[in-house]
Amino acid sequence: MYGKFGLMAEAQKVCKVMPERDVVTWNALIGGHADNTDPNAALESFNLLRREGLLSNYITIVNLLGACLSPDYLLKHGMPIHAHIVVAGFELNTYVQSSLITMYAQCGNLNASNFIFDVLANKNSSTWNAILSANAHYGPGEEALKFIARMRNDGVDLDQFSFSVALATIGNLTVLDEGQQLHSWIIKLGFESNEYVLNATMDMYGKCGEIDDVFKILPLPKSRSQRSWNILISALARHGFFRQATKAFQEMLDIGLRPDHVTFVSLLSACSHGGLVDEGLAYFSLMTTEFGVPTGIEHCVCIIDLLGRSGRLAEAEAFIDEMPVPPNDLVWRSLLAACKIHGNLELGRKAADHLLELDSSDDSAYVLYSNPAVGSS
Numbered sequence: 001m002y003g004k005f006g007l008m009a010e011a012q013k014v015c016k017v018m019p020e021r022d023v024v025t026w027n028a029l030i031g032g033h034a035d036n037t038d039p040n041a042a043l044e045s046f047n048l049l050r051r052e053g054l055l056s057n058y059i060t061i062v063n064l065l066g067a068c069l070s071p072d073y074l075l076k077h078g079m080p081i082h083a084h085i086v087v088a089g090f091e092l093n094t095y096v097q098s099s100l101i102t103m104y105a106q107c108g109n110l111n112a113s114n115f116i117f118d119v120l121a122n123k124n125s126s127t128w129n130a131i132l133s134a135n136a137h138y139g140p141g142e143e144a145l146k147f148i149a150r151m152r153n154d155g156v157d158l159d160q161f162s163f164s165v166a167l168a169t170i171g172n173l174t175v176l177d178e179g180q181q182l183h184s185w186i187i188k189l190g191f192e193s194n195e196y197v198l199n200a201t202m203d204m205y206g207k208c209g210e211i212d213d214v215f216k217i218l219p220l221p222k223s224r225s226q227r228s229w230n231i232l233i234s235a236l237a238r239h240g241f242f243r244q245a246t247k248a249f250q251e252m253l254d255i256g257l258r259p260d261h262v263t264f265v266s267l268l269s270a271c272s273h274g275g276l277v278d279e280g281l282a283y284f285s286l287m288t289t290e291f292g293v294p295t296g297i298e299h300c301v302c303i304i305d306l307l308g309r310s311g312r313l314a315e316a317e318a319f320i321d322e323m324p325v326p327p328n329d330l331v332w333r334s335l336l337a338a339c340k341i342h343g344n345l346e347l348g349r350k351a352a353d354h355l356l357e358l359d360s361s362d363d364s365a366y367v368l369y370s371n372p373a374v375g376s377s
Helices: 008-017 023-035 039-051 058-066 071-088 094-106 110-118 125-138 141-153 160-173 176-189 195-207 211-217 226-238 242-254 261-274 277-289 297-309 313-321 329-342 345-358 363-370
Strands: none
Touching (some): 023 058, 039 058, 039 071, 058 071, 058 094, 071 094, 094 110, 125 160, 141 160, 141 176, 176 195, 195 211, 195 226, 211 226, 226 261, 242 261, 261 277, 277 297, 297 329, 313 329, 329 345
């Protein structure tokens, strides 16, 4: 319970005062550390489990691997855990195999993920989904599509996860023909009414610019999930239907659904690209005051873009000064682009300076310095 809320200090206190601790107790603690991205604490808890003379199980290993999320953790944690897996005889466990594939991909070694998968004697849906997801998220999308083709040719039973990952990859690559073929396959296998697959199909068509196809499979308003509404608003905004996007937002409210942070990113983006400045600012205000959605950096970037496109650069600068989250490179790059368009070189140089502070090799900052006359009048 404590781990789910990030209260790992309290979870450790409870663990310490327990008269007896079994592997289930330690698995819960290790899993909590993994969920809170603390591989050092996860590995320390694993070592304590072993000192107490307890034997780990596959859940222990899966939780440990889940804590390794970046290249920094691979040598120190990931590879030693892999060695323990071999010594302890867990290398044939399907869940461990899938977790290893995911761990290496997350840590920047997709080649290792592919090698582990290729040498597996018995591949199943879990390991296929793991390698598909690894290539979709951490490698060229085209490679992920090759795995989908292999799954189909090998007669692997695809599930909602497989289809959702494949559709997301196709949408990101905007390869409509592939998407239409996959959609036909989805219908043939009876997954077209699955909520996750349906939403992923809508999102794919939206990213490929096929708004009519989005509406063909869009559920009736009262049957739409929050994610369905978010996808609809995003698709409309992405392809220039700005008023329709704001209308869809109102329809969502009318049936009693509450928007989330994703809804507002799409909505604010629609207002920005549609020149709906006052509406965008009003939505941004309502986001926190009426709907209790915390302000995220994505929302702030949308507001900077909104004000910058309309030439309200002083307001954009003031907004950055009052942001509840630290401005990142996207914020300064958006302001810099607006300054170049509207010829505000002084503020543009300030934005460029901040970009250089974040990354001295940022090309967009150097462009302003090397060609300061761009956009000036």
